Amino acid sequence: MRPDESDALVHDPRGGMPRLIEIMRRLRDPATGCPWDIEQDFASIAPYTIEEAYEVADAIAREAWGELEGELGDLLLQTVYHTQMGAERGLFDFDSVANAIADKMVARHPHVFGNESRDKSADQQTSDWEAIKAAERAGKAAHGVLDDVALALPALTRAVKLQKRAARVGFDWPEIGQVVDKIAEEAHELAEARASMTEAEVVEEFGDMLFAIANLARHLNLDPEEALRATNAKFTRRFNAVEAALRAQGKRPEDSDLAEMDALWEAAKAAERAP
Known part of the structure; x- marks a missing residue:
């Protein structure tokens, strides 16, 4: 893109996604870009990505609809930031990222984009979705049941996801009462033994109790977060x-x-x- 075309797009209030992508390209230009933006990498930007996602969720929780547009824009900028860095390294670009998620959505919704019937319950659709995801994972290199559960998830959310994965292969309490008993057991152990435990042991026992509480939330079909x-x-x-x-x-x-x-x-x- 010629400099005059770039300037026109950057200042076009109706430039949409091409405008935002060009702005990020200009910010990251090694010769003329912003020094702070040029210094960033995937790892340094990742915390901002997580923060912006939470701010979107916060605006929704507060029903602050006047703020939501701006918060969604901030989150979109994070995607553009990562895709620009990917393009610079020859890994991917915005179009390939968009096409990848579009392909995934089409593949995971055969009842909308394929020949499967839409005459199914939401629970059946969820079950089908999980089956398709499992098939996708099986098509990749062989790995464990708990692999690819994102490490950066909030701890309670990740605990529930780990438990769901384990439950799919039968590793789960069959009765909710057993989960409640486990919480009581963990709480009792922590209260009784805390005076004789090291700090690391107290942290471990408290973590066990939180994990059991997350398990109870899963059995109750609740989101603990x-x-x-x-x-x-x-x-x-x-x-x-x-x-x-x-x-x-x-x-x-x-x-x-x-x-x-x-x-x-x-x-x-x-x-x-x-x-």
Whole structure:
């Protein structure tokens, strides 16, 4: 692309994806680009990619629809960033990435793009999806059941995915009561033995308990990350109410005590539950 064509595209408010791709190419130009952008690599950009995905999820959770467009744009920029770096190394480019996911979507939806019937339940579609994914993995180099579960996933989410993979080959508690018993066992062991444990052992035992709790969420068909986010929001909301009640008395939390704050907490709970 000639310099004048590049400038015209970069400043075209309706340039769409070609505009964004060209902007990133210019930012990464070794001679004329931005020094910070030029220095980045896949590893250094990956944390920003994860952060932007969370900000998209946050806008959706808050129903902040006016913010969602911008957050989606920030996330899209991360894809463009990685594809530009891939193109520079001859690994892939934006078109090949887009074509790869398009091919995958067509292959995984034969009931939409092929000859299979759409007359199936959502659960059956999910089962079919997993079967297709399993076949795709089998077509690659042989590997273990738990391979390719992404390491960078949030720990609770990854725990559930690891457990689902193991469950497919029969490695799972058959009854939910056994999962509950395991949580109680892990909690009891940690409470009883913490005084005699090393710090590393305490961390390990606590991790075992969290893993068992994630297993319970899976058996209940719950997303533990979603459940914990909701509880975090509830805690924040109620503690804010405690602070507000104290401010009305000219006090701060550090001027109060547990008994008073607990009473205000219970009042905040009651106010939330009131019809």
